[in-house]
Amino acid sequence: MANVQTQTTIIPHNQEPYVTRTYPNESELDIKLHNAALAQAAWRKRTLKERIEIGHMFVSVFKGMRDDEQKALHLELTLQMVPGEIRGFLSRAEYLLSIAESCLSDVSLKDTDLPGFRRYIKREPLGVVFVIAPWNYPYLVTINSVLPAIVAGNAVLLKPSPQTPLVAERFVDALHKAGVPVDLVQVLHLSPALTSYVVQHKLVDFVSFTGSVVGGQAVERAAVEAAGFKGVALELGGKDPAYVRPDADLKYTVAELVDGAMFNSGQSCCGIERIYVHESVYDEFVAQYVDLVKKYILGDPTKPETSLGPVVSVASAEKIRKQVADAIKAGAKPLIPEDLFPIATPGTTYVAPQVLVNVNHTMDIMMEETFGPVIGIQKVSSDEEAIRLMNDSPYGLTASVWTNAQENPDSEQAFLRFVDELQTGTVFLNRCDSLDPALAWTGVKNSGRGVSLSKFGYDQLTRAKSVHMKIKTT
Numbered sequence: 001m002a003n004v005q006t007q008t009t010i011i012p013h014n015q016e017p018y019v020t021r022t023y024p025n026e027s028e029l030d031i032k033l034h035n036a037a038l039a040q041a042a043w044r045k046r047t048l049k050e051r052i053e054i055g056h057m058f059v060s061v062f063k064g065m066r067d068d069e070q071k072a073l074h075l076e077l078t079l080q081m082v083p084g085e086i087r088g089f090l091s092r093a094e095y096l097l098s099i100a101e102s103c104l105s106d107v108s109l110k111d112t113d114l115p116g117f118r119r120y121i122k123r124e125p126l127g128v129v130f131v132i133a134p135w136n137y138p139y140l141v142t143i144n145s146v147l148p149a150i151v152a153g154n155a156v157l158l159k160p161s162p163q164t165p166l167v168a169e170r171f172v173d174a175l176h177k178a179g180v181p182v183d184l185v186q187v188l189h190l191s192p193a194l195t196s197y198v199v200q201h202k203l204v205d206f207v208s209f210t211g212s213v214v215g216g217q218a219v220e221r222a223a224v225e226a227a228g229f230k231g232v233a234l235e236l237g238g239k240d241p242a243y244v245r246p247d248a249d250l251k252y253t254v255a256e257l258v259d260g261a262m263f264n265s266g267q268s269c270c271g272i273e274r275i276y277v278h279e280s281v282y283d284e285f286v287a288q289y290v291d292l293v294k295k296y297i298l299g300d301p302t303k304p305e306t307s308l309g310p311v312v313s314v315a316s317a318e319k320i321r322k323q324v325a326d327a328i329k330a331g332a333k334p335l336i337p338e339d340l341f342p343i344a345t346p347g348t349t350y351v352a353p354q355v356l357v358n359v360n361h362t363m364d365i366m367m368e369e370t371f372g373p374v375i376g377i378q379k380v381s382s383d384e385e386a387i388r389l390m391n392d393s394p395y396g397l398t399a400s401v402w403t404n405a406q407e408n409p410d411s412e413q414a415f416l417r418f419v420d421e422l423q424t425g426t427v428f429l430n431r432c433d434s435l436d437p438a439l440a441w442t443g444v445k446n447s448g449r450g451v452s453l454s455k456f457g458y459d460q461l462t463r464a465k466s467v468h469m470k471i472k473t474t
Helices: 026-043 048-076 082-098 100-104 138-151 165-178 192-200 213-225 250-266 282-293 314-329 383-391 409-421 455-461
Strands: 006-010 017-022 117-125 128-132 155-159 185-187 206-210 231-235 240-244 272-278 354-357 374-380 398-402 426-429 462-470
Touching: 006 165, 017 165, 026 128, 026 155, 026 185, 026 192, 048 082, 048 100, 048 138, 048 165, 082 100, 082 138, 100 138, 100 455, 128 138, 128 192, 138 155, 138 165, 138 206, 138 455, 155 165, 155 192, 165 185, 192 213, 206 213, 213 231, 240 250, 240 383, 250 272, 250 282, 250 374, 250 398, 272 282, 272 383, 282 354, 282 374, 314 354, 314 374, 374 383, 383 409, 398 409, 409 426, 455 462
Parallel strands: 128 155, 128 206, 155 185, 206 231, 240 272, 240 398, 272 374, 354 374, 398 426
Antiparallel strands: 006 017, 117 462
């Protein structure tokens, strides 16, 4: 008899085991995928109106679960602001449902039809969609692909991170209670080898992955090695920059950029990881930034006084500490005294927030994803230098520019130059680390490919079928 494989979730802040799940074997997976394909064949025949109505019922069901969800999330995650995760999740769901009809209805071409002809374009579901979700925002990110896929007429196999298995199970339970067939949406707890098996499976038509660059590369390789041609969307990491221009409102900008770097203990793919500041305001910006970071309270995220929790694992904490140590060894200067955060010791998941200056692009702290409460701040002399450094990265998810465009029209024009020249999927003015469900979420370079959110998010979950009718033959 083959060995049974399991995964155990560890609570980040106390390192205690939380829940264990058993992996299926390949034969069991074959059955699950077969059932999903059968369920999808029936589901796609339901009207678009019916599927949207079930989506709204799902939102209502989940609202009834909100209080229990907020309590449970504290045990699986490091979030200190769990209510925001739930609010954002529901807001995105409602928006995606509000645009579903316009995105998925037939596209008529009658205005340009010749006499005796009728033409239109249908949006058809792909079939079975395999969603590989991350742990850091398990509701906010998962909703981006799961709900549109279902509403579009697909089946969904959801593989959550081992850190958030119960989030996925509660998510899918709410879908089932809302009327989504049980076999149409299933949670799969999988090892890396089993994940590749599902990616390559002949019954899987599309794979949506959110996670690290290394993980995305593994998914891409597995998809390429599969028989036939399989669609893949990759939402990967970032090293998102901010640039502070001379006319920026420093009090506002500092507060926003501290939050952008430290929120969720820095564990956000679009969090601020490097800051470039014009030399004319550099000293004042750094002084204010350091003062605000020192006010954080690092500790147990279940306690109300805590404003900064642990990172997800000891391995992650050690990786962050090493990146900081390597930067200091190479000449960077730390501005936050270690004794302000005595709980942050080696061997724990607690990482002290840190601000580094005297940094440059020879250091990983400015080039490679940190995913922790650490920021490097570099002085620049011009917009041109800022653009060059912001683009000098293997990543391209988001970037932000901070300038007083309200009072200075020239500043808005300067910002629009950044929009044209920055190699990123999103460019922010005077905000950061934020997703608007009406805007397309994309990445360039190692930050991935594909689109989620907005009306374009439905495109990758459907295929266009053209209908060309000649009504009159005489």
